[in-house]
Amino acid sequence: MKIYMLRSKELSRERFRTIYELVNSFDGPIKFIVQKENTKYIDDDDTEENHDEVKEKEENADLEEYTDEHGEIILPWSYIFGKCQEFRKENRIKKEELVVLFTDYKNKRNFFSAWDPSGIRNFFITTSMWGLFTDADSQYPIISELASLPLALAAFDNMEEMEKWGHEKPRGCAFDYCKNKTDVRLRLRTGDICPDCNDLIKRRGIDSAVAKQIFKIFDVVREQALYRDRFSIVREPSRLNVNMIRQELIFTDIGNTSVHLGPKEMTLYCLILNHSDGIYFKEMIDHKKELITLYKKFSNYAEIAILENRVKALAENKEKILSELVSRINRKIKHHLGEEIAAFYGIKQGRGAKHVIPLNRDKVSYTEIK
Numbered sequence: 001m002k003i004y005m006l007r008s009k010e011l012s013r014e015r016f017r018t019i020y021e022l023v024n025s026f027d028g029p030i031k032f033i034v035q036k037e038n039t040k041y042i043d044d045d046d047t048e049e050n051h052d053e054v055k056e057k058e059e060n061a062d063l064e065e066y067t068d069e070h071g072e073i074i075l076p077w078s079y080i081f082g083k084c085q086e087f088r089k090e091n092r093i094k095k096e097e098l099v100v101l102f103t104d105y106k107n108k109r110n111f112f113s114a115w116d117p118s119g120i121r122n123f124f125i126t127t128s129m130w131g132l133f134t135d136a137d138s139q140y141p142i143i144s145e146l147a148s149l150p151l152a153l154a155a156f157d158n159m160e161e162m163e164k165w166g167h168e169k170p171r172g173c174a175f176d177y178c179k180n181k182t183d184v185r186l187r188l189r190t191g192d193i194c195p196d197c198n199d200l201i202k203r204r205g206i207d208s209a210v211a212k213q214i215f216k217i218f219d220v221v222r223e224q225a226l227y228r229d230r231f232s233i234v235r236e237p238s239r240l241n242v243n244m245i246r247q248e249l250i251f252t253d254i255g256n257t258s259v260h261l262g263p264k265e266m267t268l269y270c271l272i273l274n275h276s277d278g279i280y281f282k283e284m285i286d287h288k289k290e291l292i293t294l295y296k297k298f299s300n301y302a303e304i305a306i307l308e309n310r311v312k313a314l315a316e317n318k319e320k321i322l323s324e325l326v327s328r329i330n331r332k333i334k335h336h337l338g339e340e341i342a343a344f345y346g347i348k349q350g351r352g353a354k355h356v357i358p359l360n361r362d363k364v365s366y367t368e369i370k
Helices: 013-024 077-090 139-155 159-165 181-190 195-204 208-234 263-273 281-298 304-315 318-337
Strands: 002-007 031-033 098-103 113-115 122-126 240-243 248-251 257-260 364-367
Touching (some): 002 013, 002 077, 002 139, 013 031, 013 139, 013 318, 077 098, 077 122, 098 139, 113 139, 113 159, 122 139, 139 159, 139 181, 181 208, 240 263, 257 318, 263 281, 263 304, 263 318, 281 304, 281 318, 304 318
Parallel strands (some): 002 031, 002 098, 240 364
Antiparallel strands (some): 240 248, 248 257
């Protein structure tokens, strides 16, 4: 089964990439497909300028007619599914394959997600305002909605059938109607389907491997939701595995949530992790040898002269490169974990202007490059 993920222009590439990375980390017959330009990493060895993708908000010029008196864009379903159908035709997507549009804009019926009423396998998922209804980081409710789509196809023939079946009274089931939007909290905490829906899907038949992949996603969403619910009480940060091979920070107690860092970002993060008491950026030149050792592990540049020039720029903090790297690292971690939990893992400027990572080093492990 192929699911084509389509980014609406107002949704930042960085956030869309985060959603794709999360859902794509689960093996199985469902293949999530995106256009490369929407998920490619800006390698921090590149010379391009202005890589701050969070600030990149490409406004659609053709949406004026859908703007209400408060200046808010509210899209009709016809417009949303029209975009899906355009993409389907332009890319010759087969009729059995899914196209899913991810958009920050509200829709006329105020649904979290929906299936094209025509029966074509086009869908949309709303990516904004989740923070109003749940404490979970918004990426997780979004991938839960995405994982529910193959279940809907297994259980129903069209959107009308699904709406008639949807549970008005919440059961903690993927097919809860959630007319009261806060009911989605129960759905996320349960991460399952109710006995009636289970029987329905069994009767109609679903590939067991597809079901296994879906429930793996639900399990991680549930684990993540419960972790966040309890975090404010237990205040116990997750263990962190620094995967030097994949250049990822992996939060093992939060469903193995991972954050990818570029070569310079990874070098700086590992350097500060190595110094639990912190580092003065003004004295970074004193750490040049260690910077070179780390950077060699992550950079694709084979020429020693080029590599050393890049490390020299880091060590001398030319054009305040270190502050830019800190901002990018912290933003990525916050995107995946949310502000409260990210505070344990981000790079902070502590007492005496030292830059530190406050996480207890007993919680840090490494997957080394052999």
